[in-house]
Amino acid sequence: MDARYQQIARLLKSSIASGELAAGARLPSSRTFARENGVSRATVEHAYAELVAQGWIERRGQAGSFVSDTVTPGSALPAASLTEGTDNIPQPFQMGLPALDLFPRALWGRLMGRRLRTQTRFDLGPGDVAGERLLRQAIVDYLRFSRSIDCTPEQIFITASYAMSMTLILRTLATAGDGMWVEDPGFPLIRPVIAREQVRLLPVPVDENGMNIDAARALHPQARFVLLTPAHQSPLGVALSLPRRRQLLDWAAHREGWIIEDDYDSEFRYHGKPLPPLKSLDAPQRVIYAGTFSKSLFPAIRTGWIVVPAPHVAAFRRQAAMYPCTVPGLVQLTLADFISQGHFWRHLKNMRQHYARRREWLERALKQQGFDVAAQQGGIQLVIAVTDDDKQLAARANQAGLAVQALSAWQIEGGERRGLLVCFTNISSAEMAEQLAEKLSKAIRPASATHGAAMD
Template identity: 50%
Template structure:
């Protein structure tokens, strides 16, 4: 087929549908460097004519490639290869092909966004023009004093803006001096652990829970204590009964990560009571409470804290974009001096120019308008994915969990299916699906009824029902091709 610079034919008897055969061959041509970045591919009409298939078959193949970032439609200019240059490289030598691959770490974010990637906001909906003007203006107005060493705790203007925002949206008051700007959630944990934790300290962790949190506490020599999560959130009575003398508890009360449940008021009060009696610390990870689809965002656990035991962690990565590398932590008054003393060992990693830009973005009202738009948009995009999943899978195979907010969708799988294997196969095919079982704190056998079994998927960058249908069809095909469910998809 001359337009491609290579020749291939389709096999109607092959188990893969024709559109997937086209998808696989074009993708392979891009990955092996036969199709270069910026080169034009045949139109849908032309390719359908040459292969002798319906236009819809080619449209489905191109749709999948576009959703994954391999192709880009440029209107009348045609459809172009848009994959990174690093993919359009010569085919590896036989020796390179036989080299063992490093295992994929499902918790590490991809260099570029992949379908279903967790923690990634809607990049297409961020007001980039406004942000660019703000940063450009900040850069033009750089003063001589701005060129020196930046404050270790974050610039004062941003700390003050965050304090005002938290009072308005999260229901608690704090002084700017209690706020420490960090280069994301991991540096927030590093600051807290380095300042307060002693090796061997017990830490209550939600099970299942965010793997990064588990990894940090394990690396610091803490003793992770798995606490089950039910429909009311972390099971505090269970934790008090079995591990009363822990020194920390890490919770996501507004929207539990990953199950999406909200911690009940009785559990919140029990947790605060335990912390006050034990002089323990509660780390409230409020990672995406801004995105609630029904009603206003729930009050934070910090707003109920009268004894100064809650350390509140927030981030701009989910509400703006991850490349900012900016988060913050609010500590009780009693810890300000101790945290300040530790700051020289763990300086703020967010450049002052970016901090100043975020400050202006908040103070000019862009931040609040953006959050309002995103709540509506995410409710719509979650609906796309939920509808596609319900159409592709029967309820006895996969069910979508009910959630009031957040930017990831959680599903439950039939107990006979292996979520870790499904997720592994999906990642190898370019879908950033994660398995609930990979988020366990206490590892359990597949036959243990307490073992979480489901799939996690991000949806903010699914911009249409058509895209959702194509991606879910691909996921369903991966599951079917893997031989894990026979005749269970619709």
């Protein structure tokens, strides 16, 4: 085990290397840092002294300690951390991460402390297999207000992740050999989870109106499931058009098929009004809605949920009895308080404002470097159009410490669509955006960026 001062020094180094702390940025005083992190001032002084000795930071007398002007983002980032993620430190452009600096940790700590102090012995029992009722009620209220989804707490099942949600859905509803339409390109990490349940993945092309339902029916008429991200397609960012939403609901009603609506980041939309979720139009009761707090709060909370059609609650409960909710009761109840006391709303509002700015910073900085950025309505990532082999470009960017992903790596068939996927949530200043865009440009050579859109 490292000494505490070494852990702090390592954390600061990573923040500097990732660009979160830019060159010239002022560090908090050792007294403030010590108070915020619950360590002694001497420990912080020791960590700062080590960083000074190694050239990461400089002391400027009364003015305080500053990140050295000579360091640049990614300068000393160990390449292995891109894949191993041992340090929990976000890498520049890392996909799927919300802004970790914006979460109100002190408030969260107070809410959890209060819950802990007022626990009774009954809170030590196993809890409901579908999750704490208080949290399920808070989610019901949130969904009604923000997504026009009308449901009851019985229809909600709390899970530890999207993968667990998918597992519960398929173990309840699927039979081995069933087929599932999936978006191509689409979120790759869920595919092995689906395949493990012996459900066949049937790729369907995505165009500017989202998943192409006509193509899906023509290519794979035998499907029983469809999985999609209608609010904001992952990763292209398009919305499923209203006619296609109707078409899909019709298909499900006639075919007795199931629609899995992955609404992973619909909270983040910067222009226009969102279309109604499929679940809010679900007269035939064929939609299972999947939500997560990974994007709206933070991934370490490891809490998601599904909303299941009322006639199938009993079947889902029978499955959930075999795989009860694994999110600790204390976390669930803290989360319920966070939502019902209005903090969730305030946090989302704050995130939306910051994200709009961070997105603009990155978009502008990328365009200044000659990159072509495809327009998106919302979400937390951008797609840069390229014509060269995007996997090679992404590999070069990764070597430079930038966690860029290739669009073609998200495709099942063809892979003719090329682009680079970048997430902007942890870019905390215009300067940081400029430094990172320049670094990306240098890493992959600007000559390879083009002016053709990724949607072509």
